[in-house]
Amino acid sequence: MLVDGQAVDACLMMAYQADGAVVETIEGLADGALHPLQESFIEMGGVQCGICIPGMILAAKAIVDEHPGATADQVRAGLAGNLCRCTGYTKIFSAVAQAAMSPRLTKPRRFLVAPAAPRYFRPRSLEEALEILAARAEEVRPLAGGTDILVKAKDGMESRAALFDLTAVPEIRGIQEQDGQVWIGAAATHTEMMRSPLVASAAPALPAACAVIGGPQIRNRGTLGGNLANASPAADTVPPLFVADAIVEVASVSGRRDVPITEFFPGPRQSVLARDELILGVRVPRRAGVRGTFLRLGQRQAQAISKVSVALAIIFHDGRPDWVRVALGAVAPTVVRARETEKALMAGGWDALQRAKDAVRAEVRPIDDLRSTAEYRREMAAVLLERAVRRVAEA
Numbered sequence: 001m002l003v004d005g006q007a008v009d010a011c012l013m014m015a016y017q018a019d020g021a022v023v024e025t026i027e028g029l030a031d032g033a034l035h036p037l038q039e040s041f042i043e044m045g046g047v048q049c050g051i052c053i054p055g056m057i058l059a060a061k062a063i064v065d066e067h068p069g070a071t072a073d074q075v076r077a078g079l080a081g082n083l084c085r086c087t088g089y090t091k092i093f094s095a096v097a098q099a100a101m102s103p104r105l106t107k108p109r110r111f112l113v114a115p116a117a118p119r120y121f122r123p124r125s126l127e128e129a130l131e132i133l134a135a136r137a138e139e140v141r142p143l144a145g146g147t148d149i150l151v152k153a154k155d156g157m158e159s160r161a162a163l164f165d166l167t168a169v170p171e172i173r174g175i176q177e178q179d180g181q182v183w184i185g186a187a188a189t190h191t192e193m194m195r196s197p198l199v200a201s202a203a204p205a206l207p208a209a210c211a212v213i214g215g216p217q218i219r220n221r222g223t224l225g226g227n228l229a230n231a232s233p234a235a236d237t238v239p240p241l242f243v244a245d246a247i248v249e250v251a252s253v254s255g256r257r258d259v260p261i262t263e264f265f266p267g268p269r270q271s272v273l274a275r276d277e278l279i280l281g282v283r284v285p286r287r288a289g290v291r292g293t294f295l296r297l298g299q300r301q302a303q304a305i306s307k308v309s310v311a312l313a314i315i316f317h318d319g320r321p322d323w324v325r326v327a328l329g330a331v332a333p334t335v336v337r338a339r340e341t342e343k344a345l346m347a348g349g350w351d352a353l354q355r356a357k358d359a360v361r362a363e364v365r366p367i368d369d370l371r372s373t374a375e376y377r378r379e380m381a382a383v384l385l386e387r388a389v390r391r392v393a394e395a
């Protein structure tokens with residue numbers, strides 16, 4: 001469905017989170033006549049077994065609303081979160097491309113609706129949110145985009161009734177310049193970070209990571225705070241924050257504290273957050289001339305958890321590395337900074353890349369699991385490191 005014009009997974013959103021928003025579903029698309037997208041899907045043979053089609057058409061509507069006359073790349077990127085098991089993507093892409101040129105496409109309608117849900121579920125200020133947490137720390141759990149915790153709630157690992165929604169707390173939203181640093185609110189979505197020039201300038205690996213998280217529906221809902229609090233060793237925003245020397249801002253009713261990102265995860269699936277604490281945001285220092293990238297390997301390009309990921313940040317001086325950070329995800333119990341690899345890159349010389357690849361193989365501690373073998377992860381960490389260095393050096 002579309003919420004305020006953005007594609008989201010309906011199964012990963014609580015109904016009260018749509019309070020005050022414009023919700024569009026397939027049932028409302030035909031307005032007297034079929035929508036140009038529906039006509040185009042029929043005409044181009046895009047409707048195959050039919051199961052994925054409502055989702056495809058709604059995701060396509062978000063694309064053509066935002067990019068009238070969308071390019072083939074925009075269509076592919078916008079549909080990346082929707083899987084077609086008939087594997088008939090060509091007809092679907094053609095249908096959307098044709099509809100994108102339709103003169104009958106109208107501007108999306110927008111309504112302003114006053115929120116009416118019970119306040120208990122949606123605190124309207126940080127103070128209120130922290131008070132709820134302090135009073136009910138053992139009982140309630142924060143809910144941001146819901147793309148992790150609602151999956152757990154469906155599996156019975158969390159209680160839906162105990163969730164309280166952070167999306168109306170203004171103090172944790174936005175991305176801003178603050179005292180020479182870039183501040184990213186905990187409620188910033190992956191889509192917002194991916195599109196932010198401020199984030200790109202201070203932490204260039206971060207938008208690259210956000211751009212490959214899930215698909216558009218997940219990126220439109222999933223937040224930075226949720227990705228950090230979930231504390232997965234495969235969380236894709238974490239390696240970019242390691243190489244940006246980020247500081248996580250945390251608060252409870254008792255006060256605020258700053259935690260360097262490298263100290264935020266004491267173990268696998270663990271963070272230093274207490275039950276009554278919230279992540280407010282992350283600060284990233286600005287470094288002149290910093291370049292960076294993020295590369296990962298998953299089972300497929302969209303909707304896949306990383307098997308191995310590499311984030312790199314470098315400042316070059318007179319063509320030589322003057323400052324280097326390397327971090328890896330999914331190859332150890334937590335995200336790790338690869339200090340020996342950094343030293344090898346800093347040392348320079350004709351064989352610096354080879355020595356850095358040897359160092360990274362020695363520094364990672366991967367495991368065998370459902371998604372990959374330890375041996376493959378170790379080798380791919382070295383391969384991704386080389387690709388990342390070449391990409392940044394040639395940029």
Ligand SMILES: Cc1cc2nc3c(=O)[nH]c(=O)nc-3n(C[C@H](O)[C@H](O)[C@H](O)COP(=O)(O)OP(=O)(O)OC[C@H]3O[C@@H](n4cnc5c(N)ncnc54)[C@H](O)[C@@H]3O)c2cc1C
Nearest residue numbers: 144145146147148149213214222223225226227229236279
């Ligand atoms: C189909 C699919 C694909 C995905 N693909 C990827 C991927 O490629 N890469 C990746 O890294 N992740 C992926 N994820 C996981 C998820 O989307 C991300 O981790 C996302 O950033 C979680 O953010 P959220 O706002 O949805 O968190 P929520 O689900 O709302 O919350 C997650 C946890 O964080 C806590 N929390 C949220 N905000 C705060 C806060 N401000 N302070 C304290 N605690 C807080 C919640 O209580 C909960 O424990 C995927 C998930 C799905 C369902």
